[in-house]
Amino acid sequence: MISNRDEVTQMILSAKVSKGIKWKQVAEAVGLSKEWTTAACLGQMTFDKAQAETVGKLFDLSDEAVAWLQIVPSKGTGGIPTDPLLYRLYEIVSVYGGSIKELIHEEFGDGIMSAIDFSLDIQREPDPKGDRVNMVMSGKFLPYKRY
Amino acid sequence: MISNRDEVTQMILSAKVSKGIKWKQVAEAVGLSKEWTTAACLGQMTFDKAQAETVGKLFDLSDEAVAWLQIVPSKGTGGIPTDPLLYRLYEIVSVYGGSIKELIHEEFGDGIMSAIDFSLDIQREPDPKGDRVNMVMSGKFLPYKRY
Amino acid sequence: MISNRDEVTQMILSAKVSKGIKWKQVAEAVGLSKEWTTAACLGQMTFDKAQAETVGKLFDLSDEAVAWLQIVPSKGTGGIPTDPLLYRLYEIVSVYGGSIKELIHEEFGDGIMSAIDFSLDIQREPDPKGDRVNMVMSGKFLPYKRY
Amino acid sequence: MISNRDEVTQMILSAKVSKGIKWKQVAEAVGLSKEWTTAACLGQMTFDKAQAETVGKLFDLSDEAVAWLQIVPSKGTGGIPTDPLLYRLYEIVSVYGGSIKELIHEEFGDGIMSAIDFSLDIQREPDPKGDRVNMVMSGKFLPYKRY
Amino acid sequence: MISNRDEVTQMILSAKVSKGIKWKQVAEAVGLSKEWTTAACLGQMTFDKAQAETVGKLFDLSDEAVAWLQIVPSKGTGGIPTDPLLYRLYEIVSVYGGSIKELIHEEFGDGIMSAIDFSLDIQREPDPKGDRVNMVMSGKFLPYKRY
Amino acid sequence: MISNRDEVTQMILSAKVSKGIKWKQVAEAVGLSKEWTTAACLGQMTFDKAQAETVGKLFDLSDEAVAWLQIVPSKGTGGIPTDPLLYRLYEIVSVYGGSIKELIHEEFGDGIMSAIDFSLDIQREPDPKGDRVNMVMSGKFLPYKRY
Amino acid sequence: MISNRDEVTQMILSAKVSKGIKWKQVAEAVGLSKEWTTAACLGQMTFDKAQAETVGKLFDLSDEAVAWLQIVPSKGTGGIPTDPLLYRLYEIVSVYGGSIKELIHEEFGDGIMSAIDFSLDIQREPDPKGDRVNMVMSGKFLPYKRY
Amino acid sequence: MISNRDEVTQMILSAKVSKGIKWKQVAEAVGLSKEWTTAACLGQMTFDKAQAETVGKLFDLSDEAVAWLQIVPSKGTGGIPTDPLLYRLYEIVSVYGGSIKELIHEEFGDGIMSAIDFSLDIQREPDPKGDRVNMVMSGKFLPYKRY
Amino acid sequence: MISNRDEVTQMILSAKVSKGIKWKQVAEAVGLSKEWTTAACLGQMTFDKAQAETVGKLFDLSDEAVAWLQIVPSKGTGGIPTDPLLYRLYEIVSVYGGSIKELIHEEFGDGIMSAIDFSLDIQREPDPKGDRVNMVMSGKFLPYKRY
Amino acid sequence: MISNRDEVTQMILSAKVSKGIKWKQVAEAVGLSKEWTTAACLGQMTFDKAQAETVGKLFDLSDEAVAWLQIVPSKGTGGIPTDPLLYRLYEIVSVYGGSIKELIHEEFGDGIMSAIDFSLDIQREPDPKGDRVNMVMSGKFLPYKRY
Structure with missing residues (x-):
């Protein structure tokens, strides 16, 4: 059971490290800029169905996770960053x-x-x-x- | 008696409105970009002597105020902006x-x-x-x- | 010497009480809605020259104050309200x-x-x-x- | 064991995505406005028994979850939003x-x-x-x- | 020039100490409870004209201050108290x-x-x-x- | 393993909903006011042994949970409430x-x-x-x- | 016009430095412990009439200031100290x-x-x-x- | 796997309640004051090997937990307490x-x-x-x- | 599934205590200063492949964890420390x-x-x-x- | 009337700019390191009588200001700096x-x-x-x- 978009973001980040995928590759596969695509993968933008499925295949996501990629997320990390x-x-x-x-x-x-x-x-x-x-x-x- | 750079910034802002000066004119007089010059007038950068005197003349500042324009200011407004x-x-x-x-x-x-x-x-x-x-x-x- | 819009807002509020002016009267004089006009008087919107002069006459403001009404203000009160x-x-x-x-x-x-x-x-x-x-x-x- | 309403809200959000339900459909089933019904599903209002059961059927909730929908929740998300x-x-x-x-x-x-x-x-x-x-x-x- | 109700509250507190007035006396003069009257004197409630004049006489307030007592104040001190x-x-x-x-x-x-x-x-x-x-x-x- | 009182409070809240118990019934069983008894059930007061056992029976709590009800809790929720x-x-x-x-x-x-x-x-x-x-x-x- | 106890505290601190008075001397004159007396001078406790007059004489305070020393102050500095x-x-x-x-x-x-x-x-x-x-x-x- | 001292503190608190141990008994067993010993058990001080083993026996802790008792902890709870x-x-x-x-x-x-x-x-x-x-x-x- | 660097830091801290490793030994194995090496182990710096494998061997980390050690982490703990x-x-x-x-x-x-x-x-x-x-x-x- | 050390710090900063004094000169005159001396001038350390008089002469301070330089100040600026x-x-x-x-x-x-x-x-x-x-x-x- 997935109950928010953050869980999907964590799945993407985890798969990205173990598979050694680059953001630029994701952007090329999706067919949009690396800036928008990365923001969408990090849970800040909304993918359409085709884009979500492309991302799902790259990162081996479940159907449920792919459905969540098409839901408008709660955006912004807020606060004053420490990094x-x-x-x-x-x-x-x-x-x-x-x-x-x-x-x-x-x-x-x-x-x-x-x-x-x-x-x-x-x-x-x-x-x-x-x-x-x-x-x-x-x-x-x-x-x-x-x- | 001036004891911090903010007081000079307020003098500049006050004179700017009553004299109807534009930031671009200040930048041209100083000979640097409008971005750096505005930041310096707002107390975020340090003028050298010649620049400070130019700014002083434009805004009718006292010698003491012109001296403060050459002192490295305490920078940054911090917080999360409301504007x-x-x-x-x-x-x-x-x-x-x-x-x-x-x-x-x-x-x-x-x-x-x-x-x-x-x-x-x-x-x-x-x-x-x-x-x-x-x-x-x-x-x-x-x-x-x-x- | 006026160095920010808040000082003009305080002049307006002070004159409003002693003269017994209503926001609706100000809006009628300015020729815009009561909501926009009140916001502008409270330092959240920018008047054009004619509007600023009308407001200046209603509240007996100085020319310097009238000039400030035409400057884009720093907006928003921020925080979590206590009222x-x-x-x-x-x-x-x-x-x-x-x-x-x-x-x-x-x-x-x-x-x-x-x-x-x-x-x-x-x-x-x-x-x-x-x-x-x-x-x-x-x-x-x-x-x-x-x- | 469910110990607060937030857990039920998460179940609803999860089921909503996997079943592709719209808030308007929920409102129609409940027989109230979409605004009130959505707020109630998000844990900000209290359903009566019949409404809770309707919502429970739509989202396949357990009896325990349906019971929690009838408990007055702790409301308000507070803070300054980042979305x-x-x-x-x-x-x-x-x-x-x-x-x-x-x-x-x-x-x-x-x-x-x-x-x-x-x-x-x-x-x-x-x-x-x-x-x-x-x-x-x-x-x-x-x-x-x-x- | 008075530009907010807090200034009037400070005048009242100052006069109260030098004149040795009690809140109960103010309440009796105003004809309302001591709780409401004290809250109003502290800038949390709005007096009507007759009440404001009574309070004005007790504390020797100017006409301008008496006018402010009839303006709805900004209420609440907010924060977590330290007293x-x-x-x-x-x-x-x-x-x-x-x-x-x-x-x-x-x-x-x-x-x-x-x-x-x-x-x-x-x-x-x-x-x-x-x-x-x-x-x-x-x-x-x-x-x-x-x- | 229970390591703080909050866990017991959550057990009580969960049991209260599934069993449909009222705070007034708890207070009668305990023999004290509904205000004190509710506060104690919510982890703000300390039960004695007999009271804790009564509460434990009503809510089907384990012996370990009943022991925790007799430990002085960390009190106060603090902050500014959003409910x-x-x-x-x-x-x-x-x-x-x-x-x-x-x-x-x-x-x-x-x-x-x-x-x-x-x-x-x-x-x-x-x-x-x-x-x-x-x-x-x-x-x-x-x-x-x-x- | 004095409108809060802090102003009196500042008068005391200023006079203490220029006159070179020690807190122990104040305590002896007042006839209470140095801890309570210092706290009272710093605006955290309330003097009675005789004590206030003694303190007033030591620090050359006005009658109005002496009256304020007998008013219960708003206590606590709050926050997390930086000193x-x-x-x-x-x-x-x-x-x-x-x-x-x-x-x-x-x-x-x-x-x-x-x-x-x-x-x-x-x-x-x-x-x-x-x-x-x-x-x-x-x-x-x-x-x-x-x- | 234990990855911070807080987990050990929670084990101690849990065991303390179920075994009914008093802090004074712990202090006697350790041979130091009740104030220092309690602080150490709550994760604010560092035990030496012998002390840690004594504490470990009293509370039935694992070897890994006993090892953590000898690691200098991150101290202080910070904030403004609500209890x-x-x-x-x-x-x-x-x-x-x-x-x-x-x-x-x-x-x-x-x-x-x-x-x-x-x-x-x-x-x-x-x-x-x-x-x-x-x-x-x-x-x-x-x-x-x-x- | 590891989804952020903090999880790896916790694995390192846990292994460090149970194996009794010193930071100086890690630094020697890695061939850099103890200051940089400790910061990197605590999730503040990025290891290259060889360094990550050395650290992985010392602390018995999985390949996935070793991969994360080479990812630039989110740095800084922020806030005002209580330790x-x-x-x-x-x-x-x-x-x-x-x-x-x-x-x-x-x-x-x-x-x-x-x-x-x-x-x-x-x-x-x-x-x-x-x-x-x-x-x-x-x-x-x-x-x-x-x- | 000076009622806290900050006022003296502002006098020093103001005089420093108009007189063009360097911190190193102050340190030499005082006979201590530039780090301690600057901290003391900025209101973070306490001068003894001779040092305070030296500083007073350099910056043309009044006797009252010189007395305040010998009073232990409230130290620390706190917060998270924006500069x-x-x-x-x-x-x-x-x-x-x-x-x-x-x-x-x-x-x-x-x-x-x-x-x-x-x-x-x-x-x-x-x-x-x-x-x-x-x-x-x-x-x-x-x-x-x-x-």
Whole structure:
């Protein structure tokens, strides 16, 4: 009996290590970006039927687990992360957040950058002084409604 | 008597509204990106002497305030933001953080993306379905030392 | 010297009590709904120039304060409210939140109800067993992007 | 041995996925609104005997589980939600809460909107610019007693 | 300029000490119970015009302060109290809360005891082993609506 | 192997539902008030040997469980409750706490109402406008020692 | 205008430093222990009229401040202390708390050590390996009432 | 497989109840004070080999459990206690902490009372008005190093 | 099925106690410092294949566990530690943090000491007044980028 | 009127910026290490009379401020730091804390590294790949007392 999506995420993580599968392979099999596919495998996005079955085959999941991959999950890990890599992302929000807010409002007026109509692309940028992580975030600007 | 950098930030914010100055104008005067310059005006980065004097003139700051702009500030606002625009940034970390961690490690191995040797670029991306906010983050990859 | 929007909100609240102004009168003068106008007076929305001047006249605000009303504010009070009326709103989210999530996903699939492209209408509903508060919330459904 | 209602909620959620049942079907079988019925299935309301048995048949629950559905549960999930859909509901309280309080007091005087003598109705509102979620909340106004 | 009710509460507390006024005297002047009157003076309830003027005279408050006494305040101190007397009240909820919940549901079914249609009476109960504090709380039972 | 009282509380709650026992029946069997007996069954008070055996028979508990009922438990659930009925109790402390403190000190001087030498009585008070919950709390006044 | 006891505590601390007064001198003047007297000066206990006047003379306090010394204060600093000396006291509770609970219950049965009918005595204990701090706490045992 | 000390503590507590052992008996068998021995059994101190074997025999522990008793545990329960007896200890720190700090500094200068080179002794003090709990804490004074 | 690194850490800790292995022996077998090796065994660093197999042999781990040792773990325990030894480390940051920040900035300008390009060395320093713990931390200075 | 040490710290920080004084100069004038002296200026240590007067002259402090420098301050900033430099120190405790605990216990047995009988030395370590920050911490080992 599976009663939440987290149990399926744990099955995927366990199978991934014992089978030595890479996220990029999963993304190719599913036919979407590695960013969206990884997020979906980690229980943050919803697969359609065909995608769920593809993922199920790669990780040897039961039918019940495949059914759960098509259920909208409870998302977000919340809190302030303790893992150093995750904390750096949080720190960027903490240090640069105010400036991002000021500059978006200066350019667009009152509103937000959507985190739903949103995409993310992570690339390695070769650099002689040490390669860099390049992250491109693209979110639709949503203006506050006046009524 | 000024005893911390926050007081200078408040002077800048107050003068900015009454004088109607834009962050882009400040950045041009200082000769650096709008992202770094805004962060510095908001008390998150340190100006050198010439930059501090330029900023001081734009905002009519006292010599004491200009001296404080050259002192390394206490950075970061911390906490979980309540402002909707800021919260969306935090939510991206909460929803996508685990995936970003997995993908960086898959590409680079154990380590982090630096938030210090780091730059940020925010652009408007025109889109017929509604313009988008485009944020490019570039941080040096730092591998964990084995010793 | 005004250095944040909260100071203007306090001026408005103070003038509202001594002058005996009602929120509905402000809304009529501004020409928008009472819900949006009150939110804007409380520092949660941004007035345009004409609206800000109207509000400024009603509450006898200085030019500096009127300028601040046109600056996008830092929004949200955050936390878990202690005021009983506000707590009941929070409790509805706590008790019904899971059900609202299930029913929106059942109807629309994966996505959210926007809190930005959003409007609110509060009405008194007469009832012989005791009048009721009727709140209508309308938010655009935003589907999660697959990419 | 079942020792709290959460265990029954997990049984329902598990059976719902494997059987592919919809909340609307449950509501029809029970004969009440989809909002109340879903809340009750998620452990936030109390079923009477007939309703509990109906739900028990739909989800193949044991007699012990059916007995627990008739016990008043411990309600509310509390905290600040991390799921984006739930967070937007919380954000509406955070951004609009003060205004709702002002407008209810302006209309009714000192008191609250009940979250107990309360009903909720969620509908899809077709809109050419994108369908909307429409939520109607109706709660009895309760005036503070003077004594 | 007064911009919130707390400032008025502080004026009352200050005047109470320098004038040596007792809460019972205030209650008698206002013509209501000592419990409600004290709560109102501490910024938890709303006075009507006549009551506010009576209180204003007793404590030598300005007209502006008297106007604020008629505004519905933001109520509740929240948090977990540190004062030993207040903590004991909280501890009673922490130790006996579950039992109170069980017994009210056993007697009344699903619902709550109102904290709005509520009154409180505190009396000294003489006792040879040491006098006791007697607190009577009376709140209307509100059943959960089924719809 | 039972290693804490909570496990026994869960056994009691489970047996109570499947056997359909009422707290009042337990109290009668034990020969004490329903308030104290319920609190003890929920792991907040300590039974003596005879009482524990009575309770053990009613709920079919093992000898080990009966032994645990005679061990002083770790008490208090702490935190701020999310269940609406429990929250109303907490809200009364939050809204009325300051007034209770003022009135007890006005009557008794510096000290507290004991939560140990304390009793609680909950009754239904019939009322044509809707029955009321009546809670009487009686706690010994303990003056602060001067030394 | 003084509106809370903390302001008086700050006056005392300020005068204590500029006048070079010792807590022991204050205790002697008041005629009570140094522990109780210091606690009272720090806003944790209530002076009677004669004691308050003595303290007022020592620290050159105004009549209004002397009146406040006779008002029961809001006690307790709460939280987890950051000062190393205070933290060690907290750590003793954290490390030894469970053992103290076990041993008091083994000796006395169910109940608590009063923190109200309580006294504290701090002495220097000479020791060739380094002098020791000796703290004696004495609190009345209060048994839980059965009813 | 035992992977932390807490599991051993739970074995000890379980055996203590079923065998009816007293902490004083354990202390006598071990040959140390009841305070230190109880703390060690509760996972706050480290037994040597002989002591661990003695404890193991008393509570019928496995060899693996006896080995864990000799491993330095992770100590401290942290947080703010909810159990009334434990809370009173915390409250003493909250109410008297500032005074203890002042008096130790007045007597010894800058430094702390050690919580490591520390002992505790708990005794029943007979008193006609009700027996008292007497706790003697003795900790070495450690002066802050100047360098 | 292993689904996270913590499970492997618990296997290592359990085997370490039953086999009586020392961290220094593990470090020698792995061929790296005792500080890095212990951190890696506790789930804070990533082993390469050869190192993981060495560790696996020492602690009799399964192939699946050995595979997990080569996966980058989720690091950091977060929170404020309650264990006295760990708390002292936290206290040093709390008491000396501001001074460390000032002195690093005075020497190096704006930037940080890396916690990634970082090493740690712990030694016993014999001292007639009591041996000392000597910890040497070495982290690369990373200057903030201006762009 | 100065009523706490923080006010003096702010005076020092303000004077330091306007006079352009370096911490190393202060340390030389005082005749102690730069680490201890900076900590003392930031309100974490206690100066003796001669040191306080030296510091007072350097920063043009009043006699009252100089008196406060000789009073033992309330130490520690507590919380989890948001400043990136400070956070890295906290992160080292979070990531390496468990390992430090294991290694100190392996070497010394049960006890702690003192944070009171403690010294700190910060040096720049030249390195062709980028200079490093070198921090040496030396704290007396304190064994837990058995009694």
